[in-house]
Amino acid sequence: MAKPQKRYVCQQCGSVSSKWAGQCADCGDWNTLVEDAGAVVTPFSARHNLQSGGRPILLSGLDTAIALPDRLKTDIAELDRALGGGFVEGSATLIGGDPGIGKSTLLLQAAAKLALAGKSVAYVSGEEAADQVRLRARRLGLGNAPVQLAAATSVRDILTTFGGSSAPDLLIIDSIQTMHSDLIEGAPGTVSQVRASSGELIRFAKERGTAVVLVGHVTKDGSIAGPRVLEHMVDTVLAFEGERSHQYRILRAVKNRFGGTDEIGVFAMESEGLSEVSNPSSLFLTSRDENVTGTVVFPALEGTRPVLVEVQALTVRLASGATPRRAVVGWDSGRLAMILAVLEARCGLAFATAEVYLNIAGGYRVTDPAADLAVAAALVSALSERPVPSDAIVFGEIALSGEVRPVAHGALRLKEAGKLGFSRALAPASQAEGGAIKLSGFKDLPRFVDYMLGR
Ligand code: TYD
Numbered sequence: 001m002a003k004p005q006k007r008y009v010c011q012q013c014g015s016v017s018s019k020w021a022g023q024c025a026d027c028g029d030w031n032t033l034v035e036d037a038g039a040v041v042t043p044f045s046a047r048h049n050l051q052s053g054g055r056p057i058l059l060s061g062l063d064t065a066i067a068l069p070d071r072l073k074t075d076i077a078e079l080d081r082a083l084g085g086g087f088v089e090g091s092a093t094l095i096g097g098d099p100g101i102g103k104s105t106l107l108l109q110a111a112a113k114l115a116l117a118g119k120s121v122a123y124v125s126g127e128e129a130a131d132q133v134r135l136r137a138r139r140l141g142l143g144n145a146p147v148q149l150a151a152a153t154s155v156r157d158i159l160t161t162f163g164g165s166s167a168p169d170l171l172i173i174d175s176i177q178t179m180h181s182d183l184i185e186g187a188p189g190t191v192s193q194v195r196a197s198s199g200e201l202i203r204f205a206k207e208r209g210t211a212v213v214l215v216g217h218v219t220k221d222g223s224i225a226g227p228r229v230l231e232h233m234v235d236t237v238l239a240f241e242g243e244r245s246h247q248y249r250i251l252r253a254v255k256n257r258f259g260g261t262d263e264i265g266v267f268a269m270e271s272e273g274l275s276e277v278s279n280p281s282s283l284f285l286t287s288r289d290e291n292v293t294g295t296v297v298f299p300a301l302e303g304t305r306p307v308l309v310e311v312q313a314l315t316v317r318l319a320s321g322a323t324p325r326r327a328v329v330g331w332d333s334g335r336l337a338m339i340l341a342v343l344e345a346r347c348g349l350a351f352a353t354a355e356v357y358l359n360i361a362g363g364y365r366v367t368d369p370a371a372d373l374a375v376a377a378a379l380v381s382a383l384s385e386r387p388v389p390s391d392a393i394v395f396g397e398i399a400l401s402g403e404v405r406p407v408a409h410g411a412l413r414l415k416e417a418g419k420l421g422f423s424r425a426l427a428p429a430s431q432a433e434g435g436a437i438k439l440s441g442f443k444d445l446p447r448f449v450d451y452m453l454g455r
């Protein structure tokens, strides 16, 4: 008989190892390995022959007719967009995000919309008392929506309640880390409990055709099991992101068995809940003035959706030989150092004696190297006190050689800028033509700097 063997399970990603370690070898998180008691490891036996005794499975071609899944459209366009058209009946969706980012608010709003449209919707909260949820619904102006509300944490109780003839169209579980399955031991929030509870709820979804939505908190310290252990079990994973100190939130499809993963939904958290932002560029562009130096508009991409953001730079001359500060918000500081080095070495601009501050407006984070040229433009504009034309957008990747390289999805970026009234783009020379927008192409950074300085 196989003898029980100690094993350790990472509470963040669920990987199993036979030895304890401070850092998980798979996901790299610290202090997340926890002993999993009583596990029996059955050694694989080569004597089992699996090539007979089963039933033949049915095979069919790729061209067989398909039935498209029925969807529950929430009429919150930004949510439907991220889902690829609404919640799919009989599917499981996981919405992950930091605590307090707005997951419960979003789902309560979606639940109310669907309930008002005549769907049967149940919202089970394991975190807040029913009255708390009710109060929030009232504050959001949704107090009269016929949502079935309950506070519960036992998966058996929940499935018994909805298991009869009363399976709802949409069942929201907020959050999966508070749920408890009595099929296995362990406290709520551990990997094994989160897995078992989800497994039961997902099976319910498939059997009864209910769209089940699981809320999953993401914690950095791994004190509760992260949603990553569930990603392979559910059909759709949405990540709800944003800075808590800023208004905007981005809902991103990370995985979608029923649609693409390049769509995002953009929301703003307001006092009456989450409002849809159908034109995200307006959120990130501060009011534009003709003569401000150091500000440049950059067409960023979220998936395949362009979002115009403002890059701001400020330089302060230092009198003495003190080490100048470089401070960056919303961009990579290593990349800033690189752009500064290229500007110094290839274009002869002196940043070494200046403090440099770089900021992406609105709390947005840019990781796209296409922003290089916009950052360079903001820096040169700040240093030289010459404004970048306010009707222009700037994009392009900068190589260490000073070459300005073309970037992906140039046409999409130009189109969005055209829609928002920009008439010029300062871009790589080899970028394709921009339709309504006039394109000024630059082969390398020295030529771009000459243009900026009017030389
Ligand atoms: P919540 O949906 O509870 O977050 P999560 O479920 O992801 O933990 O959102 C909580 C935050 O949202 C809280 O800090 C307050 C803020 N908020 C608003 O600003 N306006 C609102 O109308 C609501 C309901 C919440």
Ligand code: MG
Pocket (backbone or CB within 6 Å): 100, 103, 104, 105, 127, 174
């Ligand atoms: Mg919540």
